Amino acid sequence: MSLFDWFANRAKSESPMQQRHQEREIADGLWTKCPSCGVLTYTKDLQANLMVCSECNHHLRVDSEERIQQLIDPQTWKPINEEVEPVDPLEFRDRKPYKDRLRDYQNKTHLKDAVQTGTGLLDGLPVALGVMDFRFMGGSMGSVVGEKLCRLIEYGTNEGLTVIIICASGGARMQEGMLSLMQMAKISGALERHREANLLYIPVLTHPTTGGVTASFAMLGDIILAEPKAMIGFAGRRVIEQTLREKLPDDFQTSEYLLHHGFVDAIVSRTQLKKTLANLISLHQPFYPVRHLQQSDSQELNHHTMNHHTMNHHQATQTPIQSFEQS
């Protein structure tokens, strides 16, 4: 029985006035129906449970704003590079000009592009966090996503921070052509330097993570986490079905499938995500005071002692890269 059948049945026994009242409450967002099991939950309760259905454990989509609230300690989030905005380098136009698409999504989401980046404390631990937002053109990766993630990773490398990226993307943004494809290499290069500094990087794969994002930073984590039942893959399911001319198994390209085949470390319920990340980060804090290589004393100090009281907020809001070109 679908939600609407269920709702209709229920509504029959109610007076027209009650019915109208409840319909309005759904429209107003007071109630949310679970797309998986159809149960209606009071939206505030659902939000308190991090948008995880308490009936069936389905993970409903969350936007970047909610995600930051879920993961970062109150009052510690410092966004960086918020001013970076997309342009239309190819003057691309399909059925609609890319410029118009950008403007529409910007109005709808109040975001400049498909990722938010910044620093903050996660259970008191300093992190550099990138959160992709699927609402903005399907979380597609163009120049802005590439640039912001690159600056975030570079900032993390310079400051000795753990980098966490919440992935949600349909892949490279076609409207920016080859510039989009090259962001895969650019971000991977930044991750190579972060890795070279023996710093921790944890991507969290959420529904859906596909294409160019899967073939770059989503799969380059020291530890890779995934939310339950997320769709994760390189090629689109439809493309594969076309070449095979047969139906694919239901669990194909799910988090569980990737876990089974060795490409993610663990599937973590969203309600446990913050705690899990905090535990993993603290497990990777150096136990012996003298650690590796070329980090300067100040960076070393930052890395070991940054906490709620010593975190330098002023520093955190500065643009990490001064030498970028504006176009």
Add this chain to the structure above:
Amino acid sequence: MSKPRSFLLDFEKPLCELESRIEQIRELAQENNVDVSDQIAELEEKAEQLRQEIFSSLTPAQRLQLARHPRRPSTLDYIQAMSEEWFELHGDRHSSDDPALVGGVARLDGIPVVMLGHQKGRDTKDNVARNFGMASPGGYRKAIRLMEHANRFGMPILTFIDTPGAWAGVEAEKQGQGEAIAFNLREMFSFDVPILSTVIGEGGSGGALGIGVGDRILMFEHAVYTVATPEACAAILWKDASKSGQAASALKITAWDLKELGILDQILPEPSRGAHADPLAAAGVLKTVLKENLEELMQLTPGQRKERRYQKYRAIGQFQAA
């Protein structure tokens, strides 16, 4: 130059007709012992003009046809034409040897190098065996194994890109196609030795990029490099696969487009009717250009090369920061 009709591209037809007319006249004249050398010279000049006209004003969709031409020289053709010594190496050392991605050790004008690239088939049977140049995760893992080998022995890495894209299939997903490509992207930034990546035919998306991180990116003039095939792009953005010509133009896939976007370092000229018309000449150009670039890159320290490689990619992208 007579070519099987099936390989003739539409836009080549007027040129081909003119060429066969010249041939006919020549034969007739010979049979009848008439001197028509003046007329023939005139016609040949006209043919040359037409050739230049056609090949200098190709649309992106026509270039795509050339890039996919069944007679276009492949990675192995170039390797064999360019190197004095060549020893192919096989296997990813995990579980497979992908024939769609080939590589090995070679000597290029005395310099030991590692060469590798996507390999399309030279005929239908070969194409099936080589999966039309669409590499599997094992192919990308073989590639990185060979590159690590090169790095250990101080051999420059020369990669050749020619693929419609990485293989999209159940096995490929199961074996981690995304992970295999991602791993290569990151590792290629770590190598001390020079890396030159050349797009010789079709540069298709992540499957191309998976062996495409280099100190310099080179591209033949009729090659293309694209974020998604124009066919796929048309199907997704226009909801109409027949709009692939429009998509090919909109996506900016030609060498000149990519040079302007700051992605490409150098465009390699092709023989007047495309690389397939004279593969040896094309290989000669490629060899010269690779050697020139290697000589320049060898002047730098490994640290300088890595820094410049990083900065090259770091600078790619357009945005505004008000």
